[in-house]
Every structure is written in C-alpha cells, then in structure tokens.
Amino acid sequence: MQWVPIILAIILMLFGLYVIFFFIPFRHWLAAVFAQVPVSIGALIGMRLRQGPPQIIVDAMIQAHKAGILVPSDVLEAHYLAGGNVDRVVQALVAADKASIELSVQRATAIDLAGRDVLEAVKMSVNPKVIETPEVAAMAKDGIQVKAIARVTVRANIDRLIGGAGEQTILARVGEGIVTTIGSSDSHKKVLENPDTISKTVLAKGLDAGTAFEILSIDIADVNIGKNIGAQLQTDQANADKNIAQAKAEERRAMAVAHEQEMTAQISEMRAKLIETEAQVPLAIAKAFRDGQFILESK
Structure with a gap:
C-alpha cells in the first residue's frame, strides 16, 4: 500500500505535464524561435485558449517570414477564427510579392472571406x-x-x-x-x-x-x-396568311349555306301557308251553298 501515493503522484505529474504541453505549445514556439519569427509563448497559449491552431498560424508565419513578408499572428488568428483559409492567404501574399503585384494582408484576407480564391486570383493575374x-x-x-x-x-x-x-x-x-x-x-x-x-x-x-x-x-x-x-419566317408568314384566307373562305361558305337553309325554310313556310289557304277554298264554297249565297245558273 505504500506504493499507492507514489503511483498517484506519478499519474498526477503525467497529467500535469500533458496539460502543460497541451496548453503551452513548446514545439511550435521553438520552431518559431529557430525561424526567427516574432511570436511569444504567451501569444501561443492565448491561441490555444481561444481554440486557434498554433501549428497553422506558426507555419504560415514562418512561410511568410522566409519570403520576407511580415504577417502579425493576430491577423492570421483572426482570419482563421472568421472562417478564412490562412494557408491560401499566405501563399497568395508570397506569390504576389514574387510577381511584384501589390497585395496587402488586409486585402488578401478580405478577398478570401468574400469567397474568392485569392491564390488563384494572383496566379490569374500573372498567367491570364x-x-x-x-x-x-x-x-x-x-x-x-x-x-x-x-x-x-x-x-x-x-x-x-x-x-x-x-x-x-x-x-x-x-x-x-x-x-x-x-x-x-x-x-x-x-x-x-x-x-x-x-x-x-x-x-x-x-x-x-x-x-x-x-x-x-x-x-x-x-x-x-x-x-x-428569313426564308423560314416568310414561309411561316405565307402559311399563316393561307390559313387565315382558308378560315375566311370557310366562314363565307358557312354563311352562304346558312342563308340558303334560311331561304329554303322560308319557301317551305310559304308553301305550307299556300296549301292551307287552298284547303280553305272548298270549305268556303260549301258554306256558301249551305247559306244560299252561291246559286248556279243553268242555261
């Protein structure tokens, strides 16, 4: 049982070292120091606490520093937290500097956040x-x-x-x-x-x-x-005119047929009235005989 406190102390020490190395990125700080990049260990700890990736930020700063471009860590961290692509921005700055194209860090980050591929834009400026x-x-x-x-x-x-x-x-x-x-x-x-x-x-x-x-x-x-x-339009116009003429002719024919049918109906009506009138003549003569109004003369 005397080993239990020692084991617990070792576990606590290891846990403490893990926490220290997790929140204090010594490896990235050493890489920045050897690359002569001006970033403090306090700034790296702040990145970790703000859920910023020290590795991405430090690697980007080293790449920019090797190309002779000074990019503050705060700018890169803010750009990352805003949803930007830090690597593409730094690569675009390096490419623009080598091609003598004027491109500031602020404009590069703004272009990236606007949804444009800033590195592709720089390449297109050099190679149309x-x-x-x-x-x-x-x-x-x-x-x-x-x-x-x-x-x-x-x-x-x-x-x-x-x-x-x-x-x-x-x-x-x-x-x-x-x-x-x-x-x-x-x-x-x-x-x-x-x-x-x-x-x-x-x-x-x-x-x-x-x-x-x-x-x-x-x-x-x-x-x-x-x-x-042009010919197709003229043909279509001619077909349209023909269809209109045919429609008008059909309308006139229908009107003529209707008029003929109307005249036939009127003639049939007149014939019916004439037959009716002729049928009344014998009746009138018979009535005249009965009434003694009609006397036949004999020779």
Whole structure:
C-alpha cells in the first residue's frame, strides 16, 4: 500500500505535464524561435485558449517570414477564427510579392472571406486565363443565321475582386456583343469574310466594367452558317396568311349555306301557308251553298 501515493503522484505529474504541453505549445514556439519569427509563448497559449491552431498560424508565419513578408499572428488568428483559409492567404501574399503585384494582408484576407480564391486570383493575374463561350447564334440582316464561338482571354483584377462580377457575367456580355454585331451586319457573307470584326467590335464595348477581370483579347474560334431564318419566317408568314384566307373562305361558305337553309325554310313556310289557304277554298264554297249565297245558273 505504500506504493499507492507514489503511483498517484506519478499519474498526477503525467497529467500535469500533458496539460502543460497541451496548453503551452513548446514545439511550435521553438520552431518559431529557430525561424526567427516574432511570436511569444504567451501569444501561443492565448491561441490555444481561444481554440486557434498554433501549428497553422506558426507555419504560415514562418512561410511568410522566409519570403520576407511580415504577417502579425493576430491577423492570421483572426482570419482563421472568421472562417478564412490562412494557408491560401499566405501563399497568395508570397506569390504576389514574387510577381511584384501589390497585395496587402488586409486585402488578401478580405478577398478570401468574400469567397474568392485569392491564390488563384494572383496566379490569374500573372498567367491570364482563357474562357470559351458557348455557341452563340444570331441572324444577319439578310436573314441567314450565323453561329460563332469566341475565346476570351481574361486577367484577374485584384482591386475589383471584392464585389466584382464573375466569369459568367463576362461570357454573357460577350455573347450579347456577338449577337448585336452579327445582327447589325448587312450580310452573313461579311461576317464570314471578316470574323475579326466581331472581336474588335465586342472588345471596344468595355465589357469588363464592374467585373473582377480585365479582358485582354476576344478571338473568334469558330464561325458556321445556320438556318435561313428569313426564308423560314416568310414561309411561316405565307402559311399563316393561307390559313387565315382558308378560315375566311370557310366562314363565307358557312354563311352562304346558312342563308340558303334560311331561304329554303322560308319557301317551305310559304308553301305550307299556300296549301292551307287552298284547303280553305272548298270549305268556303260549301258554306256558301249551305247559306244560299252561291246559286248556279243553268242555261
């Protein structure tokens, strides 16, 4: 029984060491010290108490420090607690610094919290992205349908990432510009001969206004001839006119038949009245004989 207090003391000591090492992240503090990152052990203990991950924060600070960027631990911890991606923000800051793109910590965290991929935006600022529109169909003034596909080269605009429209808006505006340009062409042949007029006209409209991108170029990838919409519309109009004429003719025929039936009914009524009148003549003669009003003269 004399070993029981010793065992309990060992258990309590081990539990105390576990609690100390859990709340005091010595390993992360030593890593920060050797990397010459300015973070105190008290700050790391505060992170643990606030349910912030010291490992993620310290690793991000070390990565930024190695790239020559000073990021305060409070900023990173606040960003993590707000639901942001600390690693992506630090990687974006490093990439922007290497590419000589002006990007502050505050703007990077704001972009990340806005739901944008800040690292992808920085990469797109360095390497523009090509997005392809779906097939856009429009009709020239001669009634021929023209189908076109465009490739739009865009570059992310860091200053407009917060609140700026996305890729779908760019595609919609480019499609609208293609429809307008084709629709204003006198002939589909002009569109086929000079497809670059579409891209030049659309690019001059400033379609990237209010978006998170900057349009660098618009290139027509494919142009095809569609249906003869003008002829089809004329055919449909002719069929509609024919149906209207047939309906009016059927209406006139029905009215004629109704009029004929009405006249036949009137004639039948007159015949019935005539027969009725003729039937009254013998009765009147018989009555005249009975009354002595009708005397036959004999020769």
